[in-house]
Amino acid sequence: MIPRGRRKAFVNTVRIVGAGSIGTHHAHAARQLGWSVTVTDVSEAALERMRRDLYPSRYGAWDEAITQLSPDRAQGHFDLVIIGTPPDSHVPLALAALSESPVAILIEKPLAPPAATVEQLAARAADSATRVFVGYDHVVGRAAQMIARELAAGVVGRPLTIDVEFREHWAGIFRAHPWLAGPADSYLGFSEAGGGAAGEHSHAMNLWQFFAEAAGAGRVRQVQAAMDYISTSDGAAYDRLCLLLLRTESGLLGRVVQDVVTLPAELGCKPGADAVILRRPDQEDDVRIIHKTRPDDFIDELRHIERCCRDGVPSPIDLRHGLETQRLIRAAHETARLGTRITLDLAPPEGGDGAPIRSQQHV
Known part of the structure; x- marks a missing residue:
């Protein structure tokens, strides 16, 4: 979804909405690139926590070049607006940001809660000169880009299947959010709010879709999910396991596993590195190590x-791709609830998120 109209120069002024974990990561990243950063939050306590605790604990010291303001005091034009708040606020904040005509908007994943209406955002973005992105950052990482190039070039031939897992216990997530006592303290502990394994670890769904498209297999056409939902004594209600079977419009069948129960987390080949391993019959493995950190x-x-x-x-x-993953999250919950395999409506995604169900087939 590339907007029509004349584009403005990107002169690197950034407003970050939300002073939590993701806002802190983006503030540091923007400053590493030499950009001007303003962080806004409705909570003065959140701004202070970012300044005194979060940023220094991750990066050594607070960066005095970062401006912190309440939302009503953020004046002027910003080239990039980054929305790093809970999912239920993403669409309203993005619509407000579109009215300011920035060069780009980056919305943290997931795009919205599973049942949220996102058609208005899709339509407004399609008619705007502003680029809108969704923060599935793993697909633009060096490892995923390398795999996509190999798939597109046909180096390994046409894939017979694709398998993506994103498995990490809550403990790692809450170490990054030390002000939260557990899942019930935020949207993370509520599937309907965009949390749980399906929402929090939807990077895996997004990666599967990305690799399928790179391989020429097309968009996801059918979804069948098994979810393990739990309710806790402190009121949380979320899916701790999200298991998906996906089939594309060309017939490629594969699997996605997302959970918040696996210890230790299964992320990367080793701390500080990813690996791309090309394995061919009767040849030595071609192992490519990509050194990087999470801030990278x-x-x-x-x-x-x-x-x-x-x-x-x-x-x-x-x-467009964020909408596709949003629709897949919604379909995952729906198929688990109904006990059916769901066939997605593959209408052009530019027109909205689309109805997630065209037909149902009991399995």
Whole structure:
């Protein structure tokens, strides 16, 4: 979804909405690129926590070049607006940001709660010169991009299947959110609010869709999910396991596993590195180690956004792809609830998120 109209120069002024964990990551990434950063939050306590605790504990010291303001005091034009708040506020904040005509908007994943209406955002974005991105940053990382190039080039032939897992216990997530006592303290502990394994770890769904498209297999056509929902004594209600079987419009069948129960987390090949391993019969493995840290992911993401805005090229984190993953999250919950396999309506995604169900087949 590349907007029509004349594009403005990207001169690197950033407003970050939300002073939590993701806002802190993006503030540091933008400053590493030399950009001017303003952080706004409705909570003065959140701004202070970011300044005194979060940022220094991750990056050594607070960066005095970062401006912190309440939302009503953030004046002037910003090239990039980053929305790093809970999912139920993403669409209203993005619509408000579109009225300010920035060069780009980056919305943290998931795009919205599963049942949220996102058609208005899709329509407004399609008619705007503003680029809208959704923060599935792993697909623009160096490892995923390398795999996509190999798939597109046919180096390994046409894939017989694709399997993506994103498994991490809550403990790792809450170490990054030390002000939260547990899932019930935020949207993370509520599937209907965009939390649980399906929402929090939807990077895996998004990666599966990205690799399928890179391989020429097309969009996801059928979804069958098994979910393990739990309710806790402190009021949380979420899916701790999200298991998906996906089939594309060309017939490629594969699997996605997302959970919040696996210890230790199964992320990367080793701390500080990813690996791409090309394995062929009767040949030694071609192992490519990509050294990077989690902060590097956000720096790469912002560089990617700047390049896409400058050159006017499509992006795997464009709103169109975020809408596709949003629809898949919704369909996962629906198929688990109904005990059916769901066939998705593959109407052009630019027109909205689309009805998630065209037909149902009991299995």
